[in-house]
Amino acid sequence: MMPQRLCSLNGAPAAAGPVVYWMSRDQRVADNWALVHAQALALERRVPLAVVFTLAPDFLGATLRQYAFMLKGLAETARSLAHLNIPFQLLQGKPADEICHFARRNSIGTVVTDFDPLRIKRTWREEVARRLEVAVIEVDAHNIVPCRLASGKQEFGAYTIRPKIQRLLPDFLHEFPDPIPHPFPWPSPTETFAAGPVLNALAVDHTVPEVAWPLPGEAEGNERLKSFIANGLASYDSRRNDPCADGQSGLSPYLHFGQLAPQRVALEVRRHHPPSPSAQAFLEELIVRRELSDNFCLYNPSYDSVQGFPAWGVRTHDEHRHDRREYLYSQKQFATAATHDTLWNAAQREMVTTGRMHGYLRMYWAKKILEWTPTPEDAMTTAIYLNDRYQLDGRDPNGYAGIAWSIGGTHDRAWGERPVFGKVRYMNLAGCKRKFDVQEYIRRWQNAE
Ligand code: FAD
Numbered sequence: 001m002m003p004q005r006l007c008s009l010n011g012a013p014a015a016a017g018p019v020v021y022w023m024s025r026d027q028r029v030a031d032n033w034a035l036v037h038a039q040a041l042a043l044e045r046r047v048p049l050a051v052v053f054t055l056a057p058d059f060l061g062a063t064l065r066q067y068a069f070m071l072k073g074l075a076e077t078a079r080s081l082a083h084l085n086i087p088f089q090l091l092q093g094k095p096a097d098e099i100c101h102f103a104r105r106n107s108i109g110t111v112v113t114d115f116d117p118l119r120i121k122r123t124w125r126e127e128v129a130r131r132l133e134v135a136v137i138e139v140d141a142h143n144i145v146p147c148r149l150a151s152g153k154q155e156f157g158a159y160t161i162r163p164k165i166q167r168l169l170p171d172f173l174h175e176f177p178d179p180i181p182h183p184f185p186w187p188s189p190t191e192t193f194a195a196g197p198v199l200n201a202l203a204v205d206h207t208v209p210e211v212a213w214p215l216p217g218e219a220e221g222n223e224r225l226k227s228f229i230a231n232g233l234a235s236y237d238s239r240r241n242d243p244c245a246d247g248q249s250g251l252s253p254y255l256h257f258g259q260l261a262p263q264r265v266a267l268e269v270r271r272h273h274p275p276s277p278s279a280q281a282f283l284e285e286l287i288v289r290r291e292l293s294d295n296f297c298l299y300n301p302s303y304d305s306v307q308g309f310p311a312w313g314v315r316t317h318d319e320h321r322h323d324r325r326e327y328l329y330s331q332k333q334f335a336t337a338a339t340h341d342t343l344w345n346a347a348q349r350e351m352v353t354t355g356r357m358h359g360y361l362r363m364y365w366a367k368k369i370l371e372w373t374p375t376p377e378d379a380m381t382t383a384i385y386l387n388d389r390y391q392l393d394g395r396d397p398n399g400y401a402g403i404a405w406s407i408g409g410t411h412d413r414a415w416g417e418r419p420v421f422g423k424v425r426y427m428n429l430a431g432c433k434r435k436f437d438v439q440e441y442i443r444r445w446q447n448a449e
């Protein structure tokens with residue numbers, strides 16, 4: 001099934017010379033189709049193999065919180081690669097320049113990289129594919145059913161992509177081959193990489209501190225998966241909409257940074273848990289909802305703006321653009337949880353202090369930003385800014401899709417018309433009170449520091 005995961009980015013022939021895996025989204029050794037393919041090419045040609053990560057200092061507003069989690073995870077991955085006789089190199093600077101210099105300096109014959117639908121990554125890949133004469137191959141190592149294969153266009157919603165994914169899943173939801181110790185050593189010695197010094201030298205915003213939990217890295221991600229399957233999965237369906245119950249898996253930071261493969265999660269759930277409504281509900285989120293987000297970001301160039309909303313969403317917002325807003329808050333008032341709504345403030349405080357927010361409240365949180373900003377454009381800018389600044393799993397297709405769903409009705413249907421929201425699904429405090437113990441949640445988070 002490997003060929004359906006591949007996409008040649010420049011049609012150039014694979015030349016002789018070592019192979020490099022330009023790792024970006026899928027930051028792991030185990031269960032990584034891009035690494036599997038890169039090593040297969042290198043073994044076939046009997047040449048060395050290296051893994052390279054290009055560190056951009058200003059990646060979509062990421063702060064110390066996200067860089068620390070990522071770099072500590074990468075340091076563990078670098079150590080695992082060293083045991084396989086595959087050197088890992090961290091390159092700093094403009095990613096496209098760095099990877100092109102590396103390729104030339106080392107007479108690389110083929111560059112393999114992993115699939116990522118985000119605009120910034122597409123720009124990097126396109127520039128590299130244009131500037132290099134050797135083959136640049138993209139491998140979808142993130143989706144169980146390769147995104148480009150699942151559908152050739154933007155899907156309307158989960159209900160349209162689900163049958164396409166379900167039909168193809170049996171062809172792709174299989175075990176991975178393990179990488180092997182590489183028999184052709186890299187010709188030059190490479191320096192090892194430690195997260196600390198790189199972090200200290202990085203000019204990033206330190207005002208958003210690291211989180212104590214979850215701990216980064218592949219090993220921790222797998223531990224978290226095992227414990228969720230053993231203790232949380234059975235009650236996932238009943239507790240996942242209750243922010244007071246720790247009912248979600250907590251896997252999103254590991255999935256976002258690619259320290260854990262969604263395919264691994266699905267394989268372990270199927271292996272260790274009997275089919276049940278809870279397992280089914282979890283796999284629906286993990287596979288259909290997550291792969292729908294990649295579909296959205298791949299095929300909708302405006303995935304992070306109002307123009308990306310479905311036509312009915314754009315229209316309904318235009319019709320309600322001049323509705324009176326009962327409350328209006330600035331980005332700073334939102335960031336400091338200074339609204340009139342104690343539930344919204346508590347959710348903001350959970351996010352600022354822990355780097356996560358319960359999935360149910362993320363919908364409420366984003367919809368209130370629509371209600372309390374002057375325009376839908378302001379709402380998108382503010383929701384994306386706050387989500388990506390404080391969430392550990394921010395800057396992810398799931399986030400752009402989740403925010404577009406909340407504010408613009410993406411992947412949702414039109415509902416009864418009302419002020420400001422138009423036909424976009426409305427949520428309010430009364431609705432939350434019917435779902436969970438709002439006072440208990442507020443008590444827990446309103447004074448979190
Ligand atoms: P679980 O419920 O345990 O789900 C397991 C995995 O399934 C998740 O890690 C995720 O990969 C996938 N998943 C679950 N729910 C969704 C969903 N609604 N859409 C897509 N995939 C899903 N997710 C992010 O990864 N990063 C974000 O920045 C992000 N921002 C969001 C913003 C808003 C306004 C909304 C409504 C949702 C957002 N989501 C985001 C999606 C979802 O809320 C999170 O993936 C989930 O809460 C992560 O916690 P978990 O891993 O414990 O989830």
Ligand code: FO1
Pocket residue numbers: 023024025026053054055056057059062066067070116117118256257393394395396397
């Ligand atoms: N990917 C990179 O290739 N280089 C980076 O420097 C980088 C920084 C970064 C910081 C925060 C963050 O949330 C993601 C970051 N990523 C980086 C991308 C990440 O690995 C994922 O590929 C995408 O964000 C998910 O699509």
